[in-house]
Amino acid sequence: DGGITQSPKYLFRKEGQNVTLSCEQNLNHDAMYWYRQDPGQGLRLIYYSQIVNDFQKGDIAEGYSVSREKKESFPLTVTSAQKNPTAFYLCASKVQRGGQNTGELFFGEGSRLTVL
Amino acid sequence: QQQVKQSPQSLIVQKGGIPIINCAYENTAFDYFPWYQQFPGKGPALLIAIRPDVSEKKEGRFTISFNKSAKQFSLHIMDSQPGDSATYFCAASKGNDMRFGAGTRLTVKP
Numbered sequence: 001d002g003g004i005t006q007s008p009k010y011l012f013r014k015e016g017q018n019v020t021l022s023c024e025q026n027l028n029h030d031a032m033y034w035y036r037q038d039p040g041q042g043l044r045l046i047y048y049s050q051i052v053n054d055f056q057k058g059d060i061a062e063g064y065s066v067s068r069e070k071k072e073s074f075p076l077t078v079t080s081a082q083k084n085p086t087a088f089y090l091c092a093s094k095v096q097r098g099g100q101n102t103g104e105l106f107f108g109e110g111s112r113l114t115v116l
Numbered sequence: 117q118q119q120v121k122q123s124p125q126s127l128i129v130q131k132g133g134i135p136i137i138n139c140a141y142e143n144t145a146f147d148y149f150p151w152y153q154q155f156p157g158k159g160p161a162l163l164i165a166i167r168p169d170v171s172e173k174k175e176g177r178f179t180i181s182f183n184k185s186a187k188q189f190s191l192h193i194m195d196s197q198p199g200d201s202a203t204y205f206c207a208a209s210k211g212n213d214m215r216f217g218a219g220t221r222l223t224v225k226p
Contacts, residue, residue: 004159006159031212035216039220040125040218040219041121042205042216042218042219043118043160043205043219044216044218045214048212050212056212089157090160092159094212100125103147103150103165103209103214104149104162104165104196105150105151105160105162105214106151106162107159107161108159109158110157110158110159111207
Protein backbone atom coordinates (compact mmCIF):
# COMPACT_ATOMS: atom_id res chain seq x y z
CA ASP A 1 0.00 0.00 0.00
CA GLY A 2 1.17 3.52 -0.72
CA GLY A 3 1.78 5.86 2.14
CA ILE A 4 4.10 7.97 4.21
CA THR A 5 6.34 6.39 6.82
CA GLN A 6 7.67 8.55 9.60
CA SER A 7 10.27 7.28 12.04
CA PRO A 8 10.86 7.07 14.85
CA LYS A 9 7.34 7.38 16.27
CA TYR A 10 8.71 8.47 19.65
CA LEU A 11 12.09 10.05 20.33
CA PHE A 12 13.71 11.33 23.49
CA ARG A 13 16.79 13.49 23.36
CA LYS A 14 18.87 15.59 25.70
CA GLU A 15 18.93 19.34 25.31
CA GLY A 16 21.62 20.51 22.89
CA GLN A 17 21.58 17.40 20.69
CA ASN A 18 20.61 17.45 17.04
CA VAL A 19 18.01 14.89 16.00
CA THR A 20 16.86 13.78 12.56
CA LEU A 21 13.31 12.66 11.82
CA SER A 22 12.79 10.43 8.82
CA CYS A 23 10.00 10.78 6.27
CA GLU A 24 9.68 8.35 3.35
CA GLN A 25 6.84 8.18 0.81
CA ASN A 26 6.08 5.69 -1.95
CA LEU A 27 3.23 7.70 -3.44
CA ASN A 28 5.35 9.27 -6.18
CA HIS A 29 4.29 12.72 -5.00
CA ASP A 30 6.52 15.64 -5.92
CA ALA A 31 5.76 18.04 -3.07
CA MET A 32 6.51 17.22 0.56
CA TYR A 33 6.01 19.17 3.77
CA TRP A 34 6.99 19.24 7.44
CA TYR A 35 4.58 20.60 10.03
CA ARG A 36 4.89 21.05 13.74
CA GLN A 37 1.84 20.51 15.95
CA ASP A 38 1.52 21.99 19.43
CA PRO A 39 -1.61 21.84 21.60
CA GLY A 40 -4.03 24.65 20.77
CA GLN A 41 -1.92 25.97 17.89
CA GLY A 42 -2.90 23.84 14.95
CA LEU A 43 -0.27 22.90 12.40
CA ARG A 44 2.56 25.25 11.55
CA LEU A 45 4.68 24.86 8.43
CA ILE A 46 8.41 24.31 8.98
CA TYR A 47 9.71 23.54 5.46
CA TYR A 48 8.35 22.32 2.16
CA SER A 49 9.87 20.94 -1.00
CA GLN A 50 8.23 21.02 -4.42
CA ILE A 51 10.86 18.95 -6.17
CA VAL A 52 14.14 17.10 -5.60
CA ASN A 53 17.04 19.33 -4.52
CA ASP A 54 14.71 22.24 -3.82
CA PHE A 55 13.09 23.32 -0.55
CA GLN A 56 11.60 26.48 0.93
CA LYS A 57 11.28 27.80 4.47
CA GLY A 58 7.88 27.87 6.08
CA ASP A 59 6.70 30.06 8.94
CA ILE A 60 8.86 28.52 11.68
CA ALA A 61 12.04 27.29 9.93
CA GLU A 62 14.50 28.67 12.50
CA GLY A 63 16.36 25.87 14.24
CA TYR A 64 15.42 23.27 11.63
CA SER A 65 17.07 21.97 8.46
CA VAL A 66 15.96 19.64 5.66
CA SER A 67 17.29 17.93 2.57
CA ARG A 68 15.61 16.48 -0.53
CA GLU A 69 18.15 14.30 -2.30
CA LYS A 70 15.54 11.77 -3.42
CA LYS A 71 11.91 12.17 -4.39
CA GLU A 72 10.89 9.60 -1.79
CA SER A 73 12.72 11.09 1.18
CA PHE A 74 12.46 14.38 3.07
CA PRO A 75 14.28 14.16 6.43
CA LEU A 76 14.00 16.92 9.04
CA THR A 77 16.82 17.77 11.42
CA VAL A 78 15.92 19.52 14.65
CA THR A 79 19.06 21.37 15.65
CA SER A 80 20.23 22.57 19.04
CA ALA A 81 19.32 26.10 17.88
CA GLN A 82 15.61 25.27 18.11
CA LYS A 83 14.55 26.83 21.41
CA ASN A 84 11.54 24.67 22.16
CA PRO A 85 11.80 21.45 20.15
CA THR A 86 9.41 19.27 22.13
CA ALA A 87 6.43 18.75 19.80
CA PHE A 88 4.58 16.40 17.46
CA TYR A 89 6.09 16.53 13.95
CA LEU A 90 4.06 15.68 10.88
CA CYS A 91 5.32 14.97 7.38
CA ALA A 92 2.95 15.28 4.43
CA SER A 93 2.92 15.09 0.66
CA LYS A 94 0.62 16.76 -1.82
CA VAL A 95 -1.77 14.42 -3.57
CA GLN A 96 -1.50 14.33 -7.35
CA ARG A 97 -4.20 13.10 -9.70
CA GLY A 98 -3.63 12.82 -13.40
CA GLY A 99 -0.20 14.29 -12.89
CA GLN A 100 -1.69 17.47 -11.42
CA ASN A 101 -1.37 18.69 -7.85
CA THR A 102 -4.58 18.81 -5.89
CA GLY A 103 -4.90 20.92 -2.76
CA GLU A 104 -5.00 17.80 -0.61
CA LEU A 105 -2.24 16.85 1.79
CA PHE A 106 -1.62 13.24 2.78
CA PHE A 107 -0.07 12.97 6.23
CA GLY A 108 2.16 10.45 7.92
CA GLU A 109 1.42 9.27 11.45
CA GLY A 110 3.84 11.68 13.06
CA SER A 111 6.90 11.63 15.28
CA ARG A 112 6.71 12.81 18.87
CA LEU A 113 9.95 14.41 20.02
CA THR A 114 10.57 15.05 23.69
CA VAL A 115 13.65 16.97 24.75
CA LEU A 116 14.66 16.31 28.34
CA GLN B 117 -0.76 36.57 12.61
CA GLN B 118 -3.35 33.82 12.51
CA GLN B 119 -4.78 33.68 9.02
CA VAL B 120 -7.41 31.06 9.83
CA LYS B 121 -9.42 31.38 13.01
CA GLN B 122 -11.32 28.33 14.22
CA SER B 123 -13.95 28.00 16.92
CA PRO B 124 -14.86 26.54 19.29
CA GLN B 125 -11.72 25.09 20.82
CA SER B 126 -13.68 22.15 22.19
CA LEU B 127 -17.18 20.82 21.76
CA ILE B 128 -19.21 18.13 23.51
CA VAL B 129 -22.43 16.78 22.02
CA GLN B 130 -24.70 13.83 22.61
CA LYS B 131 -24.92 11.01 20.10
CA GLY B 132 -27.21 12.05 17.26
CA GLY B 133 -26.50 15.76 17.77
CA ILE B 134 -25.19 18.10 15.05
CA PRO B 135 -21.88 19.67 16.04
CA ILE B 136 -20.92 22.77 14.07
CA ILE B 137 -17.35 24.03 13.80
CA ASN B 138 -16.66 27.45 12.35
CA CYS B 139 -13.67 28.97 10.57
CA ALA B 140 -12.88 32.41 9.24
CA TYR B 141 -10.02 33.36 6.94
CA GLU B 142 -8.26 36.57 5.98
CA ASN B 143 -6.66 36.07 2.60
CA THR B 144 -9.13 36.33 -0.29
CA ALA B 145 -6.62 34.58 -2.56
CA PHE B 146 -7.24 31.24 -0.82
CA ASP B 147 -9.01 28.88 -3.22
CA TYR B 148 -9.21 25.55 -1.41
CA PHE B 149 -10.80 24.93 1.98
CA PRO B 150 -10.32 21.44 3.46
CA TRP B 151 -11.31 19.92 6.76
CA TYR B 152 -9.05 17.34 8.36
CA GLN B 153 -9.90 14.81 11.07
CA GLN B 154 -7.24 13.66 13.50
CA PHE B 155 -7.40 10.83 16.04
CA PRO B 156 -4.99 10.79 18.99
CA GLY B 157 -1.46 9.78 18.03
CA LYS B 158 -2.25 9.80 14.31
CA GLY B 159 -1.73 12.20 11.45
CA PRO B 160 -4.66 14.26 10.13
CA ALA B 161 -6.70 12.78 7.30
CA LEU B 162 -8.72 14.72 4.76
CA LEU B 163 -12.42 14.61 5.56
CA ILE B 164 -14.03 16.93 3.02
CA ALA B 165 -13.01 20.01 1.05
CA ILE B 166 -14.65 22.81 -0.91
CA ARG B 167 -13.67 25.34 -3.57
CA PRO B 168 -15.07 28.88 -3.35
CA ASP B 169 -17.30 28.52 -6.41
CA VAL B 170 -19.92 26.56 -4.41
CA SER B 171 -21.71 27.41 -1.18
CA GLU B 172 -22.24 23.91 0.16
CA LYS B 173 -20.81 20.42 -0.19
CA LYS B 174 -22.07 17.21 1.37
CA GLU B 175 -20.27 13.91 1.74
CA GLY B 176 -22.17 11.39 3.80
CA ARG B 177 -22.88 12.89 7.22
CA PHE B 178 -20.41 15.76 6.73
CA THR B 179 -21.36 19.11 5.19
CA ILE B 180 -19.30 22.21 4.50
CA SER B 181 -21.11 25.52 4.27
CA PHE B 182 -19.13 28.29 2.61
CA ASN B 183 -19.81 32.04 2.69
CA LYS B 184 -17.39 33.77 0.35
CA SER B 185 -18.49 37.33 1.13
CA ALA B 186 -18.10 36.79 4.87
CA LYS B 187 -14.87 34.79 4.41
CA GLN B 188 -16.27 32.06 6.61
CA PHE B 189 -16.89 28.35 6.32
CA SER B 190 -18.19 25.72 8.67
CA LEU B 191 -18.37 21.96 9.14
CA HIS B 192 -21.60 20.27 10.19
CA ILE B 193 -21.69 16.64 11.28
CA MET B 194 -25.16 15.10 11.00
CA ASP B 195 -26.24 12.30 13.35
CA SER B 196 -22.92 12.40 15.19
CA GLN B 197 -21.54 9.17 16.61
CA PRO B 198 -19.01 8.42 19.38
CA GLY B 199 -16.61 7.32 16.63
CA ASP B 200 -16.60 10.91 15.35
CA SER B 201 -14.80 11.98 18.54
CA ALA B 202 -11.56 13.49 17.26
CA THR B 203 -9.83 16.80 16.64
CA TYR B 204 -10.98 18.65 13.53
CA PHE B 205 -8.87 21.19 11.68
CA CYS B 206 -10.02 23.60 9.02
CA ALA B 207 -7.52 24.96 6.54
CA ALA B 208 -7.31 27.43 3.70
CA SER B 209 -4.81 27.28 0.89
CA LYS B 210 -3.52 28.73 -2.35
CA GLY B 211 -0.81 26.75 -4.10
CA ASN B 212 1.76 25.67 -1.53
CA ASP B 213 0.50 28.10 1.11
CA MET B 214 -1.84 26.13 3.39
CA ARG B 215 -2.86 27.67 6.70
CA PHE B 216 -4.52 25.65 9.44
CA GLY B 217 -6.91 26.63 12.18
CA ALA B 218 -6.02 25.81 15.77
CA GLY B 219 -8.30 22.77 15.89
CA THR B 220 -11.52 21.74 17.64
CA ARG B 221 -11.62 18.77 19.96
CA LEU B 222 -15.00 17.10 19.49
CA THR B 223 -16.41 14.62 21.99
CA VAL B 224 -19.60 12.74 21.12
CA LYS B 225 -21.13 11.14 24.19
CA PRO B 226 -23.03 7.85 23.82
